[in-house]
Amino acid sequence: xxxxxxxxxxxxxxxxxxxxxxxxxxxxxxxxxxxxxxxxxxxxxxxxxxxxxxxxxxxxxxxxx
Numbered sequence: 262x263x264x265x266x267x268x269x270x271x272x273x274x275x276x277x278x279x280x281x282x283x284x285x286x287x288x289x290x291x292x293x294x295x296x297x298x299x300x301x302x303x304x305x306x307x308x309x310x311x312x313x314x315x316x317x318x319x320x321x322x323x324x325x326x
Contacts, residue, residue: 262283263281263282263283264281264282264283265279265280265281265282266279266280266281266282266292267279267280268280275297276297278294278295278296278297279294279295280292280293280294280302280304281293281294287308288307288308289305289306289307289308290305290306291303291304291305291306292304292305292306
């Protein structure tokens with residue numbers, strides 16, 4: 262199933278970017294479309310597990326990899 266995503270530039274005269282995206286699994290998003298020059302673009306975003314200080318707290322010592 263494909264979904265549409267449109268990115269608008271607020272203060273620039275750049276054209277809008279239109280992408281289709283899919284979710285092959287819960288940790289991956291794949292964007293595909295064309296850029297301003299009409300070149301094909303494919304972007305794969307993969308989620309990584311990380312520890313964030315905001316969630317871990319400031320009082321306990323933690324180790325960030």
